[in-house]
Amino acid sequence: MDLSGARWRKSTCSNGGGGACIEVAGNLPGVVAVRDSKDRCGPVLTFESSASRAFAARVGGRS
DSSP states (O other): OOOTTOOOEEOTTSOTTSSSOEEEEOOSTTEEEEEETTOTTSOEEEEEHHHHHHHHHHHTTOO
16 A cells, blocks of 8 residues: 555544554545554554544544
8 A cells, every 4th residue: 555645643642751652644545544653664554444433433432
């Protein structure tokens, strides 16, 4: 998957101490990409947009 056009932003759920931080790119057609902000050249997980929304709703307590 070509991620060269991804616009990454730090998740609002990341802590402020520089620990558990993820970055999310939601501007890609049909997918949401997630990576570790401390390892920007490392692996990237991609999810279908609908699966990402369902996951966020469940985690956020809005099922």
